[in-house]
Amino acid sequence: MNIVGEELEKKGYEFIAINSQLGKHPQFVCIDQSNQRYFVIVKAIAYPDNPHNYDMIWMESFKKHAREQEAKVFYAGVGLQNAENPNKPVQLNEEYILEYAGLQTIETYLN
DSSP states (O other): OHHHHHHHHHTTOEEEEEOOSTTOSOSEEEEOTTOOEEEEEEEEEETTSOTTOOOHHHHHHHHHHHHHTTEEEEEEEEEEEESSOTTSOOOTTSOEEEEEOOOEEEOTTOO
């Protein structure tokens, strides 16, 4: 979540709420300079799964929630892999490989 939070800060977003509880979404609620609200979903994905893919059915229900709150949605998929052995999980204080392509805008009024 740190890499996503740092990107949001650099882009000038102001944090309204931060939720670091696993499985709770959104992780960040922010506003931009024009007071537009954003929900940011962060998903940490272990190798070999693709961090840029997400559950489309679940996302539709989340997009509905965002529309009701007049919020826009960002998705941030973060891929993590153990640097020494890709078949082992990432452990705290061990080297890892990061796959992060930045914030993806999710259109709330499509579909």
